[in-house]
Amino acid sequence: xxxxxxxxxxxxxxxxxxxxxxxxxxxxxxxxxxxxxxxxxxxxxxxxxxxxxxxxxxxxxxxxxxxxxxxxxxxxxxxxxxxxxxxxxxxxxxxxxxxxxxxxxxxxxxxxxxxxxxxxxxxxxxxxxxxxxxxxxxxxxxxxxxxxxxxxxxxxxxxxxxxxxxxxxxxxxxxxxxx
Ligand SMILES: Cc1cc2nc3c(=O)[nH]c(=O)nc-3n(C[C@H](O)[C@H](O)[C@H](O)COP(=O)(O)O)c2cc1C
Numbered sequence: 149x150x151x152x153x154x155x156x157x158x159x160x161x162x163x164x165x166x167x168x169x170x171x172x173x174x175x176x177x178x179x180x181x182x183x184x185x186x187x188x189x190x191x192x193x194x195x196x197x198x199x200x201x202x203x204x205x206x207x208x209x210x211x212x213x214x215x216x217x218x219x220x221x222x223x224x225x226x227x228x229x230x231x232x233x234x235x236x237x238x239x240x241x242x243x244x245x246x247x248x249x250x251x252x253x254x255x256x257x258x259x260x261x262x263x264x265x266x267x268x269x270x271x272x273x274x275x276x277x278x279x280x281x282x283x284x285x286x287x288x289x290x291x292x293x294x295x296x297x298x299x300x301x302x303x304x305x306x307x308x309x310x311x312x313x314x315x316x317x318x319x320x321x322x323x324x325x326x327x
Contacts, residue, residue, distance in 0.1 A: 149200075149204045149205065150205070151179055151200045151203075152172055152180045153208065153225065155182075155184060155225070163306075164298035164301065168210065168251060168293075175321060178208075181197070183225060184219075190220075192225055201246070205320075207249075207282075208249045209249070209252075212254075212298065213255075240285075244286030245287075247287060247288040248287040249320075252292065252294055252295075255298060257297035271294060293313055295309045
């Protein structure tokens with residue numbers, strides 16, 4: 149099973165993540181957990197989230213990039229679900245050996261993520277916080293799927309990213325099933 153943890157604070161206004169999510173939803177083994185739909189009061193059902201993670205081999209974190217990081221509810225999900233003694237620390241081995249894929253969209257075009265650009269650093273400089281969140285829990289880290297310029301990107305290019313996303317999920321599911 150693939151757990152897709154989706155965190156978009158304004159899903160009705162989404163363009164890029166909506167397209168990506170629809171592509172992923174079509175993959176049979178994907179279970180989508182939409183955090184802002186499920187927990188509008190920020191009261192995360194930690195037991196339910198953990199149950200899904202335990203049943204999953206691939207964990208996807210999909211969200212728009214916000215302040216170079218994850219939206220607030222995704223961050224709270226990290227704080228509460230990946231707690232010490234469960235996913236980290238002594239006896240915290242629940243996610244060891246699982247795989248993590250980060251899927252994110254940025255408002256800025258890729259040119260913004262260069263030394264002279266508006267965000268000052270290459271995008272790779274902003275990856276380690278997410279990467280180490282996964283690795284600290286003992287998960288394997290896959291190359292992230294990043295869509296830059298989420299508001300300007302042409303429909304065809306966005307659809308290409310969505311197709312790649314879907315293909316990566318299908319490949320993972322096929323490999324996990326032994327074929
Ligand atoms: C509060 C907030 C913070 C944001 N921070 C960033 C940022 O750090 N870097 C960036 O490139 N875009 C940033 N954006 C733009 C979003 O990433 C962009 O609107 C989103 O990826 C578009 O995806 P969507 O069509 O699914 O909504 C931010 C947007 C908001 C509302």
